[in-house]
Amino acid sequence: MAHGEEREEGKRQSRVDALERLNAELGRIDAQLRALAAAKDRIQGLLEAVVEITREVELPSVLHRIVTTAMDLVGARYGALGVLDESGDQLAQFVAVGLDEQDRQALADVGLPRGRGVLGYLIHHPQPLRVDDISSHPASVGFPPGHPPMRAFLGVAISVRGDVYGDLYLSERRDGQPFDVGDENIVVALASAAGVAIENVRLLEQVRAGSEQFQRRLLPTLPDLRPFDAAAIYRPAAEPHHLGGDWYDAIPLPDGAVAVVIGDVVGHDLDAAAAMASTRHMLRALLFTLRTPPSAVLTQLDRTLEAITDNPVTTTSLARIEPDGAAWRLLWSSAGHVPPLLITPDGQTEYLFAEPGLPLNVDSGRPRPDHTHPLPPDATVVFFTDGLIEHPDHPIDETLSELADVATAHASLPLHDFVQALADHNPSDRHDDMALLALRTPSRSRTDPERHG
Template structure:
């Protein structure tokens, strides 16, 4: 039996709802869906565009707003905003727009696509009054014009909130900020054990990102009273500008020694350090540094850095919460998976493989146990869902199935009918299941009787390499609210044959039909027919599972 977690990816709509995005910045913001229609606006957009949410939502962003300087509708083919939308690249532009009262206003805009778009959130558009955008909005000494700052913040929001992997989020952040703001990016993280890990040191050099692994690794503990910038940032203090001279005096802690080493090894002449704050705790610190020939960072860059670390903290908080939930669900699943019984004349092996990092936890499960009449029950199934509810539902299904099978001496189809009625009462979502019993006949042969409730069919592999799917006895999945008929099918197993029960993660792929996955599994199982059962199981899992869903 080869249980395998369902593969998939987290939709952007689940990873980070766009509902809160329009209010993150003090600017006019429109969220546009995949059809080019306005999906959401904030209050700044309502005032700037002269319309209410009801006036704007559901309208084509080009047809509704774009005009030439004489107030006539402009051609779609000549619309730079539409071109930016189609190419899915962050772009800045401007033009004339019609307000709700019919008046014209010249606006500057920037468009940034969602890294993982959903049906109702494909891109975000920021609008700024043209005169104001051309004038002052840049803070004195700021390295980036205001529209570029807004572009960077929009990209940071969309890219960091569209992943639930903290390493990937930090990698995206590094590629956003260098070389735009600095030449060096350093990330120090506080682990769950309150230790400090220098997880990233990256330099942008000759058009490439170069990781300085020699400068990464564990850091000394955070001193409680140190006034040095990184120590203060890791305690949650405000951001600050730093130069090599900051760390030239006698060090007050191990962190100060590491900072002096960092400046000496990187050649940074100017750096800015800001805390990465989560909702409740300080998660780490981000250091951006410059080396020659670029000029030093200025106080104006600190506000941008703080905006970036705020978004980074929220993204890391979400990623860590997801990883903790995932770990709890995986631990629950592993502890609920049973020990296989020892049955004379039968060999059994099971493998459980968690879903890939970019997938969610599911409700896949298996079971094998000896019944009171001496028969051996086999089950494998999948509770629909990708969270702790699915894992909890899996535990309920397994317990109920064991109870019914032990207390009622009935065929598998009758047991599954009882289970089907109970799933609705227990509030368990839809379930697929193969349930069967094997017993040894008087002639020493083993006979399998099974029923299938919407699950991928078992695979029977003869010792001579012939392999076929057992498609009989197939019926509707559980917990639909219907009362479908269920049938039993019996089969005498050939001597030395192998019965493979599996979940759909072993045969499903986003890039090919499930029939291809089933055929792939059948061919690999047939080629391994002569292998001992442990090797058969390991090699089949390694060779047959999809590798293109990463």
């Protein structure tokens, strides 16, 4: 009986042991599955992060996105990206994320890190660096007064075309644990993608700068228009590969009047830019040849373009500002262009809506009307292209009203500052290039002496 009980007890214990082993194995498998799921989620997060980073088209935004993405991927409380200077020996730029306003105030007098201590070690040894306690690293030199306490550290170099561009730094996991090899691997992968994103946006900046320089070379420098004050500005579209067809011009005429032109050739490519240049030069020649109202000049320009070019559709406004007793008169004709904006000496705004006429290169046989409006002393007229007001999410009536409000708010500024303010604070979404030219009539005290002096 005792032997039978012992056998039963042995079998029972064997079953218990087997069950425990099975539970342990199931636990191990469950842990592996959870680890695989976590790894899958992390990889998916990395892929999504890379897509978001590559969507950025401005370098500061790319750098900031790299830091925040790395922090999210490993759960870090603090993150930074240090950009090396030309020598490659110290930091020229430092993008820090995670510091609160109190931390920033405490470090306001310290300045950005230049690459000493552990940061300097990573600059000169661009292999991934992972330490549980920064202070224990041989290169550590401590933190400046006011710096938040940090222990765990993970640093990875970012290379662009084989050269170290900078270093990505992470500190303090939110769960209090040190960074592990999984964290290191995911940040190394992110740094590789970040190098490509940085290179892409730098190339885009070069293209943007080249396009903008080319466009600006096609635009005139405003001549001396005294007694009037004049200022103009051109802004390219946010898309770096776009060339624009927007232009402005102002010309003192032999009869004492001043001609003002604003125009926009349809398209965003080299053909549009070339068409803009040819149209502008033809119009200049006609203004010096013809002594006719603006409508007749535009009619002749339209016929000439139709006869000798295949230029695309173009909108433009041509105006004359001419003496009218003790003040001035605006005489203008529009070829499908947005109306000019008048700002009176007391800061009131008015759009000079009138029959716009057909754009150029549509039907040169259609008549074009002229329009007139008095201009008192110290009045400002703003001619602009639709890139200043177009926004896909807002109707044009709304954006015109917003532009008028901006003009009213800045009407007292010197004219150069005024056009800068309109270019900086307009209601458009910057998808199109923009040009604007503002002309201000002389004040009453300056009118007679300068006109007849």
